[in-house]
Amino acid sequence: MEVKANYEYKIIDTPVGPIHLIATEKGLSGLVLADKDYIRTKLPTATYNEQAPVLIQTELQLNEYFAKKRKIFDIPLDFQGTAFQIRVREVLLGVSYGTTRTYGQLAQQLGDSKAVRAVGGALNKNPIAIIVPCHRIVGTSGKLVGFAGGIRNKSILLDLEQHYQTPTLFDL
Known part of the structure; x- marks a missing residue:
């Protein structure tokens, strides 16, 4: 029997506009720029939780990236798809x-x-x-x-x- 993942999300402000971060207990599964064209990506139903560890880590690393202090991300990823x-x-x-x-x-x-x-x-x-x-x-x-x-x-x-x-x- 397959166990369905629980998704959590938070929204952060960035130089490219609001970004929706989505994660499971395994890692980051979504980083969605709030642009009308991004509706092509199917996203799971998620619960708002700005304290989820992966989401906090992702926000920190993105802030460093946009401040030009990070070139490589080391966030656990939870790939979905074919x-x-x-x-x-x-x-x-x-x-x-x-x-x-x-x-x-x-x-x-x-x-x-x-x-x-x-x-x-x-x-x-x-x-x-x-x-x-x-x-x-x-x-x-x-x-x-x-x-x-x-x-x-x-x-x-x-x-x-x-x-x-x-x-x-x-x-x-």
Whole structure:
């Protein structure tokens, strides 16, 4: 018998607008930018709980990210979706801060250069934006395309990553 996960959420304010954080006891399962385009991601019913440990940890790390003091997240993740969607997200975690890849490059990395559309479809359903960095995937020409959180927010995130400032001893 399958046990159904309990989902908890909180909403935080960020430079890209309000973000809904959703977690299970296993880890973060959703980071949703409150943009009208993000309705494509199906989200579970969740209970409001701003004291859930994973949500607190996620908020802290996101604040550090937006303050340009964090490049890598170390939050436990609870991926939901098909086996292919999960595989795409796992590969996506390897796209380094401050870099971009194309949909084609991601498909090649998955071992099937013809799976460009399937990769795009999987990214379209990525429920953990920013931390699973679908904003780092661009069109073949380098054009900003296909971000469910909105192209404006994609641009903000990529610009933030290009202007990272290494913390000094005074910041630590």
